[in-house]
Amino acid sequence: MMAISTKTIQLTSKGNADAQDITAKVAKELFDSGIINGTITIFTASSTSALTTIEYEPGAIHDLQRLLDEIIAPERTYAHNARWGDGNGHSHVRASLLGPDITIPFIDRNMTLGTWQQIIFIDFDIRPRKRAIILQIVGDC
Secondary structure (H helix, E strand, O other), rough: EEEEEEEEEEHHHHHHHHEEEEEHHHHHHHHHHHHOEEEEEEEEEOOOOEEEEEOOOHHHHHHHHHHHHHOOOOOOOOHHHHHOOOOHHHHHHHHHHHOOEEEEEEEEEEOOOOOOEEEEEEOOOOOOEEEEEEEEEEOOO
């Protein structure tokens, strides 16, 4: 039987490219859903945060943050900042580059992530925020 379960994970972030490993939280919600095989979509309901997969270790996180600083530097001029004066134009661009969602297949309630692949939430805004991560789990019970 096909089922759909929607769940929410609440996070608090520090902003400024704060990266958090949410793999265990997502895995728990998936397991608790009772759905055995299918796909899970993870979505951040924000225009200044993103989701990706990467090995969650200090070196890889630092490398990703450094690359983003190089290609989308906070000190550049952004039309968004001129319009709104809030200083987070780079945050919007970074978030749009990585994207707000990822979809992962799962089998026997286990996500098919690689050995060194974790689900990472990154908040690019310039100040701490409370964020909602929406999970939609679709599959067979």
